[in-house]
Amino acid sequence: MNDMTPERESVAAWQSDRPQRRLARLTPAKLPRGTRLLGPLIVLALWEGASQLGFLSPYTLAAPSTAVATGIAMVADGTLLPHLAASAARAYSGLLLGVIAGLVLALASGLTRTGEMLLDGLVQVKRAVPTLALIPLVILWLGIGETMKVFLIFTAVLVPVYINTHAALRGIDMGHVELARTLGLTRAEFIRKVALPGALPGFFVSLRLAVTLCWTSLVVLELINTQTGIGYLMNRARDWGQTDIIVVGIFIYAALGLLSDAVVRAVEARALSWRRSIGS
Amino acid sequence: MTPQDFKSPVSMRGLSRAFKGKTVLRDVTLDIPRGQFVALLGESGSGKTTLLRALAGLDDDAEMAGSYSVPPNVSVLFQDARLLPWLPVIDNLTLGLRHDGAETEAQQMLDAVGIGDKAAAWPGTLSGGQKQRAALARSLLRSPDLLLADEPFGALDALTRLKMHALLFRLVERRRPTVILVTHDVDEALLLADRILVLRDGTIAEDHRVPLPHPRRTSHPDFERLRLSLLGSLGVETDLV
Ligand SMILES: Nc1ncnc2c1ncn2[C@@H]1O[C@H](COP(=O)(O)OP(=O)(O)OP(=O)(O)O)[C@@H](O)[C@H]1O
Numbered sequence: 001m002n003d004m005t006p007e008r009e010s011v012a013a014w015q016s017d018r019p020q021r022r023l024a025r026l027t028p029a030k031l032p033r034g035t036r037l038l039g040p041l042i043v044l045a046l047w048e049g050a051s052q053l054g055f056l057s058p059y060t061l062a063a064p065s066t067a068v069a070t071g072i073a074m075v076a077d078g079t080l081l082p083h084l085a086a087s088a089a090r091a092y093s094g095l096l097l098g099v100i101a102g103l104v105l106a107l108a109s110g111l112t113r114t115g116e117m118l119l120d121g122l123v124q125v126k127r128a129v130p131t132l133a134l135i136p137l138v139i140l141w142l143g144i145g146e147t148m149k150v151f152l153i154f155t156a157v158l159v160p161v162y163i164n165t166h167a168a169l170r171g172i173d174m175g176h177v178e179l180a181r182t183l184g185l186t187r188a189e190f191i192r193k194v195a196l197p198g199a200l201p202g203f204f205v206s207l208r209l210a211v212t213l214c215w216t217s218l219v220v221l222e223l224i225n226t227q228t229g230i231g232y233l234m235n236r237a238r239d240w241g242q243t244d245i246i247v248v249g250i251f252i253y254a255a256l257g258l259l260s261d262a263v264v265r266a267v268e269a270r271a272l273s274w275r276r277s278i279g280s
Numbered sequence: 281m282t283p284q285d286f287k288s289p290v291s292m293r294g295l296s297r298a299f300k301g302k303t304v305l306r307d308v309t310l311d312i313p314r315g316q317f318v319a320l321l322g323e324s325g326s327g328k329t330t331l332l333r334a335l336a337g338l339d340d341d342a343e344m345a346g347s348y349s350v351p352p353n354v355s356v357l358f359q360d361a362r363l364l365p366w367l368p369v370i371d372n373l374t375l376g377l378r379h380d381g382a383e384t385e386a387q388q389m390l391d392a393v394g395i396g397d398k399a400a401a402w403p404g405t406l407s408g409g410q411k412q413r414a415a416l417a418r419s420l421l422r423s424p425d426l427l428l429a430d431e432p433f434g435a436l437d438a439l440t441r442l443k444m445h446a447l448l449f450r451l452v453e454r455r456r457p458t459v460i461l462v463t464h465d466v467d468e469a470l471l472l473a474d475r476i477l478v479l480r481d482g483t484i485a486e487d488h489r490v491p492l493p494h495p496r497r498t499s500h501p502d503f504e505r506l507r508l509s510l511l512g513s514l515g516v517e518t519d520l521v
């Protein structure tokens with residue numbers, strides 16, 4: 001033990017003699033919680049400042065503080081929530097149907113040759129046709145009511161869910177497929193234990209796109225024959241020059257977008273907890 | 281025709297394989313008796329993996345001639361452990377096992393390979409050696425009649441590799457499956473195998489028995505003699521080693 005000591009000391013000396021060589025990190029470090037709100041907060045502050053100092057007329061753009069006050073007043077007198085509820089009902093029923101359909105189509109096309117032959121081309125065609133271009137036709141088929149709106153959101157959401165999930169299923173690690181074959185997995189076991197978990201990260205990417213896409217499709221659709229919804233509120237406000245209400249609508253979209261994304265991320269982190277173990 | 285515990289020997293008759301017209305295995309004829317531990321040596325690109333994958337029933341899109349037969353219950357041990365990262369270690373072991381008590385057997389097998397405490401861990405948190413132990417446990421849990429191992433310890437450090445040799449030997453001793461172990465490591469082959477085949481240009485160029493008793497010592501003079509002769513077969517200048 002005693003004769004080890006000098007050697008230890010020399011090692012310590014050697015370490016402190018030279019500057020430690022550190023490897024370049026190359027990827028950015030993980031952000032502390034909530035810091036990704038920094039950019040939006042700076043824009044808000046500049047906007048508010050410009051309004052207070054009179055650079056921005058309320059007829060061009062209402063100040064954030066005015067919009068917040070208007071929003072609170074609208075919640076208090078009960079004019080906002082029914083519209084929000086109507087929009088949410090449309091957006092989320094379209095989202096639900098679109099995610100289910102996109103997933104089912106992706107599985108059918110990603111796991112079977114017949115499915116790919118029949119479905120992949122169709123979805124690619126749908127992808128190339130803008131949702132707006134479908135509106136006239138869908139109005140002829142489904143009328144101008146709720147069904148038409150939910151249907152169009154559904155078709156818009158379906159596309160990214162299909163594309164990402166399908167790509168993830170097709171990009172499955174061939175090593176894992178070989179393993180499944182040598183272990184004698186049945187097709188059902190292979191799909192449940194290998195293909196689906198492997199495609200889950202791709203599915204979550206598509207889900208993050210879908211939760212905001214369902215709302216963006218909605219604004220346009222709420223121009224058509226409706227007396228409810230955030231999109232309707234905003235368009236009516238335009239007619240009356242009420243920029244504060246328009247800003248309330250924008251804030252609602254932004255808040256919903258951030259919130260939905262956070263929810264999907266949280267679910268993703270739980271479902272893909274095995275990933276955290278790899279690397280840092 | 282095969283009763284449950286029947287282990288038919290491994291045999292190949294004029295087995296040839298080609299990829300896009302390029303012949304990789306040429307007319308391989310080989311019989312391996314039940315329970316024999318065979319090491320397959322050969323220079324890089326000589327077709328070792330191809331032979332193993334043929335026996336495992338993989339690469340079925342390659343052009344093939346001749347025939348082969350293997351026992352019904354074959355396990356494959358890959359060089360990369362191939363654990364599914366989204367299943368805890370124990371679920372990787374029981375993957376595809378449908379009988380009752382598979383979980384208990386899996387835990388016992390994990391204990392046997394020395395990572396009993398890792399049953400609930402994600403594979404991504406294991407070290408390379410631990411992953412390969414888990415993969416070995418997964419292969420042996422199936423009580424194979426034939427174990428096909430393609431350089432399973434190739435990526436491990438020398439010390440871990442020595443431990444894995446002892447472990448593999450001990451576990452294989454228990455149930456005596458037929459083993460074909462592809463390796464680059466002549467010492468590994470000499471420590472473990474009953475028989476050593478050298479593959480050259482897609483054919484079995486040499487076929488050696490290893491008459492040394494177990495446990496084997498690298499210091500044994502016969503060991504040294506066989507080692508030099510095998511290194512020569514593999515094109516290594518033996519006076520430098
Ligand atoms: N799927 C494939 N398609 C085309 N060529 C292949 C394929 N698999 C193997 N080969 C070719 O067959 C030859 C033998 O390959 P193989 O992997 O069997 O060599 P090996 O003996 O295992 O080599 P190593 O010791 O480097 O692993 C190589 O020339 C390789 O390029």
Ligand SMILES: [Mg+2]
Pocket residue numbers: 328329330430
């Ligand atoms: Mg190989």
